[in-house]
Amino acid sequence: MSRRRLSIPRRLAWVGALAIASGALLYGEFAERPPRTDTDRVYGLAQDFACPVCKGQSVAESDVPVAREIRREIGIWVDDGRTDEFIRDQLVGFYGEDIDYNPAASGVTSLVWILPVVAGAAALTGLVIVFRGWRMQANLEAEAEDVALVETERARDRP
Numbered sequence: 001m002s003r004r005r006l007s008i009p010r011r012l013a014w015v016g017a018l019a020i021a022s023g024a025l026l027y028g029e030f031a032e033r034p035p036r037t038d039t040d041r042v043y044g045l046a047q048d049f050a051c052p053v054c055k056g057q058s059v060a061e062s063d064v065p066v067a068r069e070i071r072r073e074i075g076i077w078v079d080d081g082r083t084d085e086f087i088r089d090q091l092v093g094f095y096g097e098d099i100d101y102n103p104a105a106s107g108v109t110s111l112v113w114i115l116p117v118v119a120g121a122a123a124l125t126g127l128v129i130v131f132r133g134w135r136m137q138a139n140l141e142a143e144a145e146d147v148a149l150v151e152t153e154r155a156r157d158r159p
Helices: 006-031 039-048 065-078 084-095 105-139 144-157
Strands: none
Touching: 039 065, 065 084
């Protein structure tokens, strides 16, 4: 029984695939853990909303009075047992859509979530097509006429 050895590029591809799969599993395990305490939940929600008066800061990061008031309101709602959707609806209703760092995936805002996936798939498809084309070119064999022409030229160049 003969045992085929994988080429180095193929081994690297398998190692890369294994690394990506492991990374995805680790991310899935640790990234989306539910908050352990109400304080963690308040902080997590505050990170999801932009400060209405600050540029580029979340409500959790900002220390302006408006951000402190929003954090206080979120804390009250969490203590009252309100859902994340309720809190999101209240804040978006009062401050507008611009406050929400995680817009709803519907209508035009769904393009924000869909376009990167489509662009990635198109790029991957393009790479596969290009690599297959290169592979097909690499596997071409010389025809008899071409071999004869090269031999004729070699014979002519020899002293």
